[in-house]
């Protein structure tokens with residue numbers, strides 16, 4: 001790819017710029033030159049807002065669109081887990097590839113160029129990992145898809161041996177990293193220890209569903225943070241959900257948040273699914289089931305936001321658009337819209353792939369052009385037009401679709 005200039009793009013601060021690209025990489029950004037004539041090697045942004053592409057730090061593409069096939073009458077977490085286990089034998093390789101591909105196509109049209117998806121593992125099988133590897137390979141020129149094997153519990157003791165072996169097989173079969181649910185283990189702290197050892201042995205990153213409970217007695221995040229500080233692993237550790245931290249006193253939230261910051265653990269909050277799954281036992285004053293967002297951010301922790309499940313037994317809603325999570329961060333998490341947008345875009349790219357800040361020289365030219373007046377308006381309207389560019393090349397335009 002040769003040099004390319006995006007003329008007259010509007011930054012979120014209102015200034016207009018020309019973005020100079022070379023081989024899909026940002027070379028420099030200069031104030032817009034209104035007298036320049038746009039030639040065939042250039043794109044006229046016509047004053048549209050230029051924004052980083054979106055990113056989904058936590059999906060479950062293997063379960064996408066199963067809401068009708070696998071009902072969850074109780075609507076809670078254990079109901080969803082049991083329902084999926086009962087129907088696991090009905091899922092096939094082609095079926096998983098087809099549903100996951102449908103989801104990725106929608107994510108792409110919405111401007112998403114990076115997805116980290118978890119992949120279930122059942123009864124010694126890595127079917128989901130292999131199917132999602134196929135999907136990741138199919139979409140490799142359009143979207144960076146990372147696969148996290150969701151290793152079944154228990155992990156600890158003799159009983160945990162099959163799961164530990166499964167983690168190894170999942171890595172061999174195409175999982176980029178491993179994860180699981182220590183809060184569902186009989187020994188959450190022991191599970192944290194095993195997960196950290198496994199990630200080291202398997203030379204990969206770790207992303208745990210730390211907890212999805214309003215039970216303040218479950219606080220294995222503190223244990224995880226202490227272990228990470230102690231071991232100082234070379235791999236990165238991500239802690240997803242962390243719902244119980246939101247139920248602690250502000251004093252405990254601050255203490256744990258400081259440990260999480262020291263451990264350099266990134267937190268992923270999943271507002272839509274946790275608003276749906278948790279709180280059903282509270283007839284009044286229902287908690288929001290979000291983690292302690294304010295305390296974590298005040299401590300300097302990197303907080304990302306994701307969609308989690310997509311129209312399946314864990315979450316019957318979802319439109320495969322990270323802006324949905326951003327909107328919920330504003331409404332339910334009291335974020336400013338600009339901060340919410342970063343949690344579903346540039347911060348995810350920087351944390352999960354080491355990307356440079358948006359539009360800085362050397363950054364990959366992954367961006368969206370939209371006529372939206374502001375970031376806030378872009379989030380607020382679900383259907384704002386958006387042209388999606390990857391490596392400086394247009395990969396989707398809602399106006400032409």
Ligand SMILES: [Zn+2]
Nearest residue numbers: 060118209308
């Ligand atoms: Zn999840």
